Amino acid sequence: xxxxxxxxxxxxxxxxxxxAKLNSLVAAPYHEYWRFVTPMFxxxxxxxxxxxxxxxxxIGPYVEKLYGSAKFVVFWVLTGIAGVVASYLTVxxxxxxxxxxxxxxxxxxxxxxxxxxxxxxxxxxxxxxxxKYRKELPEGFKRAFGTxxxxxxxxxxxxxxxxxxxxxxxxxxxxxxxGAALASVVSYRRPEDSQGSAIVWRVLQMMALLVVxxxxxxxVRHFNVPRFEPQAQNTPRDLFLNYVSAMNQAHETIAAVVxxxxxxxVDQTLxxxxxxxxxxxxxxxxxxxxxxxxxxxxxxxxASPSPxxxxxxxxKLDDKLFAEFAAWSNDYNAWLKTTVQHLNQ
Numbered sequence: 001x002x003x004x005x006x007x008x009x010x011x012x013x014x015x016x017x018x019x020a021k022l023n024s025l026v027a028a029p030y031h032e033y034w035r036f037v038t039p040m041f042x043x044x045x046x047x048x049x050x051x052x053x054x055x056x057x058x059i060g061p062y063v064e065k066l067y068g069s070a071k072f073v074v075f076w077v078l079t080g081i082a083g084v085v086a087s088y089l090t091v092x093x094x095x096x097x098x099x100x101x102x103x104x105x106x107x108x109x110x111x112x113x114x115x116x117x118x119x120x121x122x123x124x125x126x127x128x129x130x131x132k133y134r135k136e137l138p139e140g141f142k143r144a145f146g147t148x149x150x151x152x153x154x155x156x157x158x159x160x161x162x163x164x165x166x167x168x169x170x171x172x173x174x175x176x177x178x179g180a181a182l183a184s185v186v187s188y189r190r191p192e193d194s195q196g197s198a199i200v201w202r203v204l205q206m207m208a209l210l211v212v213x214x215x216x217x218x219x220v221r222h223f224n225v226p227r228f229e230p231q232a233q234n235t236p237r238d239l240f241l242n243y244v245s246a247m248n249q250a251h252e253t254i255a256a257v258v259x260x261x262x263x264x265x266v267d268q269t270l271x272x273x274x275x276x277x278x279x280x281x282x283x284x285x286x287x288x289x290x291x292x293x294x295x296x297x298x299x300x301x302x303a304s305p306s307p308x309x310x311x312x313x314x315x316k317l318d319d320k321l322f323a324e325f326a327a328w329s330n331d332y333n334a335w336l337k338t339t340v341q342h343l344n345q
Contacts, residue, residue, distance in 0.1 A: 005045065006045055006046040007045060007046060007047065008045060009044045009045050010044055010045065011245075011248040011249075011251075011252065012110070012111055012241070012244065012245050012248060013245055013248060013249060015042070015044065015111040015113055016111055017219075017223055017224060018038075018042050018219060019034070019035060019038030019039060019041075019042055019113075019215070019216070019219045020035070020038075020039050020042060020111035020112060020113040021035045021036070021039045021084050021087060021088060021111065021112040021113065022035065022109060022110070022111050022112075023088055023091045023109045024109050024238075026088060032218070032222065034214070034215035034216075034218040034219070035084070036081050036084045036085060036088070037077070037080075037081055037084070037211060037212060037215035038215050038216060038219055039080075039084050039112055039113040039114065040076075040077075040080035040081075040083070040084065040113075040114070040115050040117060040118050041115070041212070041216075042113045042114075043113060043114050043115070044113055044114065048114055052114060052115040052116060052119060053115075055119050056115065056119060056122075059119065059122045059123065059126070060072070060122060062126060062144075062145075063075065063122050063125055063126065066129060066188045066189065067125075067186070067188050067189055068189040068198075068201065069205070070198070070201035070202050070204065070205040071186060071189070071201055071205075073205045073208055073209065074201065074204050074205055074208050075121060075122065075125055075179065075182055076118050076121070076122070076208075077118075077208040077209075077211065077212060078121070078178060078182065078208070079117060079118050079120070079121020079122070079124070079125075079175045079178045079179045079182070080115065080117050080118035080121065080175065082117065082121065082174045082175055082177070082178035083116070083117015083118065083120065083121065083170075083171035083172065083174040083175035083178070084112070084117060084171060084174075085174060086117070086170045086171055086173060086174025086175075087106075087112050087117070087168050087170050087171040087174065089170070090104055090105045090106060090170035091105075091106045091108070091109050092105045092106070093105075093106075093107045093108060093237070099161075099164070102164045102165070103160070103161050103164045103169055104169055104170050104173070105170070106168075106170075107237075108237035108240070108241070109237065109241065110241065112168050112171065114168070114171075116168070116171060116172055116175070117168075117171040117172060117174055117175035118175055119175065120156070120171075120172045120173070120174075120175035120176040120179065121175035121176065121178055121179030121182075122179060123149055123152060123153060123156075123176060123179065124175065124176040124177065124178065124179025124180035124181075124182075124183065125179045125180070125182060125183040126144075126145045126146075126149055126183075127145070127146060127149040127150075127153065127179075127180060127183075128179075128180045128183035128184050129145055129146070129183050129188065130144070130145025130146020130147065130148060130149065131146045131147070132183065132184065133188070134146055153176065156172070157169070157172070160172055236279060239277055239278075239279040240279050240339060242276060242277075243276055243277070243278055243279055243283055243287075244336070246272050246273055246276040246287075247286075247287075247290065247332065249269055249272060250269050250273060250290055250294055253265050253266055253269040253294065254293070254294060254297055254325070257297045263297075266294060266297065269294065270291060270294055270295065273287060273290065273291050273294070274291065279339070280339075282335050283335065283339075286328070286331060286332050286335060289324075289328050290328060290332075293321070293324060293325055293328060296321055297321075
């Protein structure tokens with residue numbers, strides 16, 4: 001990959017390998033249930049990470065000071081899992097109809113990742129805390145918590161409605177509702193709390209952290225394991241996702257040849273492209289052109305070693321091949337945009 005993905009988005013394959021939620025991998029025959037945990041710790045690009053970590057920096061300290069670090073960790077993990085579960089349950093193409101249907105439900109299975117569900121969980125905790133203890137709170141805290149959180153919730157849900165094509169609103173709502181439910185039954189940290197209660201929460205904290213650790217151990221164990229048998233890709237959505245994944249891999253292979261001088265994966269990528277069914281005639285024509293372009297890169301000069309420590313000097317495709325690749329990219333992006341809009345209808 002190039003550094004460009006930090007600002008755009010990691011490819012589908014990368015997100016899946018590092019633990020993103022994908023319904024088809026959680027369900028049979030794969031049963032990768034650890035994907036209910038890992039998505040809350042990975043993000044699709046650097047901006048996604050920065051926004052969520054800034055939000056955590058603003059909201060997290062309030063929850064931790066009110067409930068203690070042990071309860072905070074338990075809240076984070078449980079509400080994060082609840083958000084992923086909600087995302088899993090709302091991949092319902094038959095219900096993703098109209099603006100409000102697409103606000104919650106998803107028309108097709110795609111990778112989902114990010115800490116937003118857990119962040120909404122913390123918002124739910126503060127919302128219920130402010131209502132539950134409104135008689136004990138100073139005036140300033142009443143404005144910040146409880147009903148004071150309503151504008152924050154409303155604005156974020158409105159943003160989610162505007163971005164319903166790419167924002168996982170079900171995960172946000174799952175986190176929000178689970179956080180509110182936890183705060184309704186769990187008391188905040190009081191000076192008179194018993195030592196036994198503190199020990200119980202420390203045990204729960206360690207169990208939550210253990211669940212996270214075991215889940216990422218599963219990521220390591222399943223890293224780069226072949227998945228998605230060709231015969232399973234029989235629905236239009238599956239054909240589309242498998243095809244796009246193959247195209248993304250080809251992009252990465254071409255970049256590796258041009259900028260890293262690494263042609264080791266060219267043959268493997270060509271084999272996958274040739275065995276990947278195209279969803280329609282236009283996709284078939286695009287695939288044929290890309291196979292030809294990928295074959296031509298094998299005869300291109302590779303990156304030369306830098307005379308000084310540091311990255312290698314870049315090489316470029318010859319002008320004619322570069323123009324062909326640029327034209328192909330424009331045609332592919334136009335096809336992708338049209339096909340995604342069609343699938344979301």
